[in-house]
Amino acid sequence: MVYKFRVILDTEEDIFRDIAILEEDNLEDLHNAIVNAFDFDGTELASFYTCDNQWNQNEEIPLFDTGDVAGEMKTMADYPLTSILDKENTKIIYVYDFLNMWTFLVELAAIEEVESGETYPSTLFSHGMMPMDAGDKSFEADMTNDIYGEFEDDLDDDDLDMFNDEEGGEHYEDYGFEDNWN
Incomplete structure (x- = not known):
């Protein structure tokens, strides 16, 4: 059987x-197919994450064993696609390059018969151009519940100058700290 995935870059x-990839392939094979489909160079670390139907991230499945004891952690190569994805469990998250955090929503769209003469894995369809960078993930605080906002107006510029002293913290002596306390 052939698993057909839609791999969506998490951007606006x-x-x-x-x-399309063979069902007996593993997550490392899917990783390689995604790297090729999106024209990455394949030199960065990556992980898959199991998730629920609302894309809430669960268990990490890394490309390499990063555990304290070699062989203790299961990697992408240890997971055949059929062990994680099926008609009921169709979603998984993929993150490539942990410095840039290219994040993808990967969904199993169909399970079909192998087509004779086809080579797998293969990119069936491509839509959209990759941006130059992954973009910033926006983790904005909910300002309606900002517990610090009520105190911001209580500090005047003289109070803030105490912490921005150019002479190297002589005001800290008033609080029991030495210049090199750590």
Whole structure:
């Protein structure tokens, strides 16, 4: 059987690739197919994350064993696609390059018969151009529940100058700290 995935870059623009891969392949094979479909160089670390139907992240499945004891942690190569994804469990999250955090929503769209003469894995469809960078993930605080906001107006510029002293913290002596306390 062939698993057909839609791999969507988590951005505001519509950028996705449809990938077909054999069901007996593993998550490392899917990782390689995604790297090729999105024209990454493949030199960065990556992980898959299991998730629920609302894309809430659960268990990490890394490309390499990063555990304290070699062989203790299961990696992408240890997970056949069929062990994680099926008709009921169709979603998984993929993150490539942990410095840039390219994040993808990967969804199993179909399970079909192998087509004779086809080579797998393959990119079936490509939509959208990759941006130059992954973009910033926005983790904005909910300002309606900002517990610090009520105190911001209580500090005047003289209070803040105490912490921004150019002479190297002589005001800290008033609080029992030495210049080199750590």
